[in-house]
Amino acid sequence: MSTEIITTNQLSKFYGSIRGIHEVSIKVPAGGVGFLGPNGAGKTTLIRTLLGILRPTKGTANVLGYDIKSRINEVRDRIGYIPEFNTSFIPDMTAMKFVAFCGRMNGLAHSESKQRASDSLYYVGLGEERYRKLGTFSLGMKQKVKLASALVHDPEIIIADEPTNGLDPTGRNQMLELIRNLQTDQGKHVILSSHLLRDVEQTTDYAIVFSEGEILAQGNIKQLTSGRRSSISVKVKFNEEHFLNNLKDKGFEVWEEGGFIEVKRVNDTENAIFRAANETSTEIRYLGSRSSTLEDVFVDLFRNKEGIQ
Amino acid sequence: MTIESNENGAYVKKFSFRPFAGIRRGRLYRIWSISWQWWTHEWSRSRAVKFLIGFQLFTLLITNIFILTTKDFLLLGGLYESTEQILEQTLISLVRGIVSFQTEIRGESHGSGDNGFDGSFTIGGTSLFILILAVLVGSGLIADDISNKTNEIYYAKLEKYEYILGKFGAFFIFGNVIITLPYVIEFGLLFVGLGDIDLLAVLPLLFQVILFTELVNLTYAAIILAFSSLTSRKLYAGLTTFMILFLASMIVPALAFKDNLVIGLELLSDVLTLLLISSYIIMGEVEFQLVSMDGIPYPVHLADGVGIEGWMVLGGIGAIVLVGILVVIIQVYRRHST
Numbered sequence: 031m032s033t034e035i036i037t038t039n040q041l042s043k044f045y046g047s048i049r050g051i052h053e054v055s056i057k058v059p060a061g062g063v064g065f066l067g068p069n070g071a072g073k074t075t076l077i078r079t080l081l082g083i084l085r086p087t088k089g090t091a092n093v094l095g096y097d098i099k100s101r102i103n104e105v106r107d108r109i110g111y112i113p114e115f116n117t118s119f120i121p122d123m124t125a126m127k128f129v130a131f132c133g134r135m136n137g138l139a140h141s142e143s144k145q146r147a148s149d150s151l152y153y154v155g156l157g158e159e160r161y162r163k164l165g166t167f168s169l170g171m172k173q174k175v176k177l178a179s180a181l182v183h184d185p186e187i188i189i190a191d192e193p194t195n196g197l198d199p200t201g202r203n204q205m206l207e208l209i210r211n212l213q214t215d216q217g218k219h220v221i222l223s224s225h226l227l228r229d230v231e232q233t234t235d236y237a238i239v240f241s242e243g244e245i246l247a248q249g250n251i252k253q254l255t256s257g258r259r260s261s262i263s264v265k266v267k268f269n270e271e272h273f274l275n276n277l278k279d280k281g282f283e284v285w286e287e288g289g290f291i292e293v294k295r296v297n298d299t300e301n302a303i304f305r306a307a308n309e310t311s312t313e314i315r316y317l318g319s320r321s322s323t324l325e326d327v328f329v330d331l332f333r334n335k336e337g338i339q
Numbered sequence: 340m341t342i343e344s345n346e347n348g349a350y351v352k353k354f355s356f357r358p359f360a361g362i363r364r365g366r367l368y369r370i371w372s373i374s375w376q377w378w379t380h381e382w383s384r385s386r387a388v389k390f391l392i393g394f395q396l397f398t399l400l401i402t403n404i405f406i407l408t409t410k411d412f413l414l415l416g417g418l419y420e421s422t423e424q425i426l427e428q429t430l431i432s433l434v435r436g437i438v439s440f441q442t443e444i445r446g447e448s449h450g451s452g453d454n455g456f457d458g459s460f461t462i463g464g465t466s467l468f469i470l471i472l473a474v475l476v477g478s479g480l481i482a483d484d485i486s487n488k489t490n491e492i493y494y495a496k497l498e499k500y501e502y503i504l505g506k507f508g509a510f511f512i513f514g515n516v517i518i519t520l521p522y523v524i525e526f527g528l529l530f531v532g533l534g535d536i537d538l539l540a541v542l543p544l545l546f547q548v549i550l551f552t553e554l555v556n557l558t559y560a561a562i563i564l565a566f567s568s569l570t571s572r573k574l575y576a577g578l579t580t581f582m583i584l585f586l587a588s589m590i591v592p593a594l595a596f597k598d599n600l601v602i603g604l605e606l607l608s609d610v611l612t613l614l615l616i617s618s619y620i621i622m623g624e625v626e627f628q629l630v631s632m633d634g635i636p637y638p639v640h641l642a643d644g645v646g647i648e649g650w651m652v653l654g655g656i657g658a659i660v661l662v663g664i665l666v667v668i669i670q671v672y673r674r675h676s677t
């Protein structure tokens with residue numbers, strides 16, 4: 031049995047001539063994954079295609095073993111979806127009624143839907159407010175209602191599209207914590223779509239990076255960060271210019287950042303640095319390894335992409 | 340803030356999330372839950388709906404009291420031949436009142452239409468009231484989902500055609516409660532109140548009443564939902580629908596009646612009058628009169644090859660319903676899948 035929960039093969043979706051996603055082939059591993067990418071990268075398009083809201087222009091996809099073309103309703107019952115919009119849905123309906131209604135649309139019997147709606151609302155921390163009308167809720171509460179309505183039918187996968195949009199720091203942390211707990215405590219697979227790297231880093235170990243409808247990179251966040259751009263920070267006493275050029279001549283990628291000289295780590299980088307220091311008769315005052323954040327990777331990926339074009 | 344988050348944590352532990360082990364219900368149940376959810380919500384929040392029901396029942400009650408107290412007089416005076424006929428005439432004119440604005444156009448059958456009572460029990464406001472309420476309530480059915488983005492939730496859980504069926508179902512619940520049910524109740528009340536009636540003799544009438552009101556429901560549903568799907572503003576949808584239906588029935592008959600002898604085909608663009616004429620078709624009548632606002636009766640013959648014909652009327656209604664449904668389908672499928 032494979033451990034992938036979602037696989038797509040050359041999946042494309044065009045809005046007329048506008049590109050939503052283009053030949054996306056991904057394998058989403060069990061557990062948690064972040065969909066990362068700037069505005070318009072195609073995250074929402076991919077999610078909506080996986081849910082059968084949009085019909086793919088080309089390609090195939092498979093969710094938990096069900097083909098999205100022939101078995102989409104099996105897929106829908108197994109996914110809890112938090113759309114990205116900020117809306118109160120049915121403003122003069124109580125949270126309870128709305129969430130229970132969502133459960134019934136996924137096939138829960140009437141009494142079961144009420145019970146589970148109540149459970150879900152307690153779970154997201156809206157137990158006390160569950161009989162209040164949605165229109166009176168704050169943005170953070172609305173987001174939690176969305177989460178509750180995505181949980182009510184007990185899906186295996188939760189897909190949250192920009193769930194922290196517009197939230198203050200407290201709300202943001204609460205939301206991310208809830209989502210992370212779903213993975214760690216409840217054993218759900220969680221997909222978090224965001225253009226904020228911090229959100230993804232806080233919640234998942236695995237990331238898929240999107241840009242302009244295509245996949246730039248996918249992999250474990252630790253690997254992505256170490257593989258792509260881990261560097262060695264160096265400070266030298268004098269002859270900085272010479273030292274830098276010497277390393278460049280040796281074929282290293284070198285740049286300055288925050289008062290340090292950064293040397294991209296490849297095999298045997300440290301030795302080369304010491305040799306360069308010798309050859310340019312300078313003195314190394316500081317040498318440290320720097321593992322970059324996902325943010326750096328992200329920026330780097332885009333830099334490379336633009337360079338290619 | 341930390342206290343709040345701790346409280347939340349406690350709730351999570353206390354109510355921990357139970358896995359769902361039951362069997363999921365089928366597709367029909369889910370479609371029905373859209374319809375039913377909408378209706379119960381509309382019912383609980385809308386005073387107008389409750390008021391209309393009350394108004395309808397009040398009208399029927401007054402009619403009943405009047406009919407039952409004058410029953411003997413009506414029979415002795417020779418105005419009616421039997422209690423069956425009283426039941427028939429009363430109910431038919433009440434039902435026609437759903438689609439005919441009493442002040443403007445009114446149908447009368449040959450023969451029994453001259454007794455002065457035909458149609459006089461219909462309170463003119465009923466038709467207008469029903470139309471306004473149907474539009475008021477129904478035009479939000481799809482438009483609200485678009486403006487509140489609720490359709491994203493529906494489409495993530497259901498097929499789009501299931502959503503459409505659910506919305507039509509929702510309107511049908513409304514239509515059956517507001518339009519069909521009161522007249523079925525009225526049938527029962529008159530039947531019991533008048534007494535002495537052979538049930539088998541009047542049963543076809545009950546079926547005709549149900550058939551006609553369901554035709555009205557279907558037509559209203561198709562038109563109102565079509566306009567509702569065309570905009571995200573409930574108000575625009577509602578106003579447009581109402582203006583088109585209302586103005587057509589104010590203006591078109593006058594044009595269609597220009598020529599005294601032949602009723603013009605302009606009438607085909609007036610949905611309400613088409614529905615009125617279809618009530619005659621359902622009752623099996625081909626010859627009758629339509630009375631214009633100034634009281635002039637215009638003879639209509641639906642099977643003489645001149646002017647408006649029966650098949651045109653039914654075809655016209657069919658076409659309107661079809662176009663309405665098509666608009667909804669195209670809008671729902673196009674709006675989010677281009």
Ligand SMILES: Nc1ncnc2c1ncn2[C@@H]1O[C@H](COP(=O)(O)OP(=O)(O)OP(=O)(O)O)[C@@H](O)[C@H]1O
Nearest residue numbers: 045048049050068069070071072073074075076225
């Ligand atoms: N309904 C639509 N009609 C036409 N083009 C669309 C539609 N929805 C999205 N697009 C286009 O498809 C591309 C991908 O958009 P998408 O919403 O999937 O990006 P995203 O990664 O979710 O961005 P964001 O972070 O802003 O949510 C964009 O160029 C967008 O303009």
Ligand SMILES: [Mg+2]
Nearest residue numbers: 073074114191
């Ligand atoms: Mg998006």
